[in-house]
Amino acid sequence: MTQRTTADEGGTPGSVATPFDDLPMAVSVAEPLAPHTWLGVGGAARFFCEPVDVAALARVVRRCHERSIPLRVIGGGSNVLIPTAGFAGMVVRLSAPAFSSIEVQRPEIVVGAGAKLVHVVSAAVQAGLSGLETLVGIPGTVGGALVGNAGGRGGDIGDHVREVSVMLPDGGVELRSGAALTFGSRWSNLDDVIVISCRLQLEDEDSDLLTKRMQKRWIVDRSEQPAGVRSVAMMFKDPHGSTAESLVTQAGARDIRAGEATVHAPRSNFVVAHPGCSSDDVRLLVENVRARVRERLGIELTPQIEVW
Ligand SMILES: Cc1cc2nc3c(=O)[nH]c(=O)nc-3n(C[C@H](O)[C@H](O)[C@H](O)COP(=O)(O)OP(=O)(O)OC[C@H]3O[C@@H](n4cnc5c(N)ncnc54)[C@H](O)[C@@H]3O)c2cc1C
Known part of the structure; x- marks a missing residue:
């Protein structure tokens, strides 16, 4: 839903002005957020926009700062759970080309926060720059990856970050x-700013070798993730020295169900939202799995998915 509109502050399209009406940009009201997320559940954002460039952002x-309107950025939506009530503020998505650029400046690569991580990984590999290839299976954008320091056994994105351009709550930009x-x-300490772009430090390597390594990783990651289901999310962070998946399995939590949310039995650190699933189902399932691991193993898992 992208409509230049007037609406009351409750989010219902109507005749009352929004706080953004005098800005030269399209702002939607009561934008459903579920289609912007991997799980596909949850309510609407009171306001939503996709700025065309940094000045518009x-x-x-x-x-939002002047009017004390809460603001959040949504990237690929692969790590967020939107409550049924939605989000009572402005949600911004950096989908415009101005935020998705990928520029090779060997041995570095400069990328926009809205670029898909998988596109950045393939651009680096094609250019013969190594360091990111193990991140190929991680869904989402560069912005989301930086904020959560996405990674896995082969390393994290933070290992390669040289410089990040961020926007502060007052609209100022700093490096x-x-x-x-x-x-x-x-996690990273970028959780209170908007990531605009970043400079990643990589290393020269043979492009063919890198491509092979990336393909191998892609195959492994695919085999480790729920196949054929899109409505999924990772539930917990891996605790030091173990994996959340093994703990969920050991605790006998793979058969837990909450409404239409289930644990994906073959990859038990993922929750699956089946048709008719609500945000509350997902939240309850995550809580119940966490409680089972605590009761049976005495270990407190830390949620990976972020509830808005
Ligand atoms: C199938 C599957 C496999 C996964 N595998 C992995 C894995 O191997 N390793 C791993 O680490 N994670 C994994 N994840 C989790 C998830 O993909 C990562 O956390 C990913 O980096 C989130 O990126 P996103 O763009 O989707 O962020 P979102 O889910 O859209 O947002 C996550 C957080 O980042 C913030 N954010 C997003 N963009 C910006 C920005 N530009 N500026 C400021 N804040 C921003 C959001 O506000 C939110 O707080 C997996 C998820 C799924 C569904």
């Missing part, structure tokens, strides 16, 4: 590098 961010950047286990 700054206008929206500044307006962060070195000590100003911290990447931990599935």
Whole structure:
């Protein structure tokens, strides 16, 4: 739903002005967020927009700041659970070409936060630049990957970040590098800003060898992820020295069901949302699995999926 509209502040299209009506951009009201997520569940955003460039993004961010309207960015939506009530603020998606550029400046690559991670990985591999190929199976955008320091056994994206351009809550832009950047286990200190773009440090390597390595990784990742189902999300972070999947299995939690949400038995760290599933089903399932692991194994799993 992308409509230049007037609406009341409750999100129903109507005749009352929105706080964004004087801005030269399209803002939707009551935009359903489920289609923007992998799980495909959850309610609507009160306001939603896809700015065409950094200046447009700054206008929206500044307006939200001035009017105390909560603002969130949605990337590929592969790691968020939208509540049934939706999100009572502005949701921004960096889908415009201005945010999706991929520029090779060997041995570095400069990418927009809205670029799909898989596109960045293949561009680097084609250019004969190594470092990102193990991330090929991770869905989502560069922005989402940086905020959550996406990665796996072969390393994390944070290992390669040289510099990040971010937008602050007042619409100002700044470059962060070195000590100003911290990447931990599935988190970073970029969680209170909007990531606009980043510069990744890679290494020259033979493109054919890299392609083979990337293909191998792609096959392994595909075999480790739920096949043929799109409505999935990863439930928990891997605790140090173990995997969430093995703990869920050991705790006998693979058969837990909540409404239309189930554990994906072959890859038991994934929740599957079946037709008719609600956001509450998913949330309950994650809570119940976590409780089972706590009761049976005395281990507190940390949720990976972020509830808005
Ligand atoms: C099948 C499957 C396999 C997965 N495998 C892995 C894996 O191997 N390793 C791994 O680490 N994760 C994995 N994940 C989880 C998920 O894909 C990653 O966390 C991914 O990096 C999220 O990116 P996204 O663009 O979809 O982010 P979203 O889900 O859209 O957002 C996640 C968070 O990032 C924020 N965000 C997004 N873009 C920006 C931005 N530009 N600026 C500021 N904040 C932003 C959002 O506000 C939100 O807080 C998997 C998920 C699925 C469904």
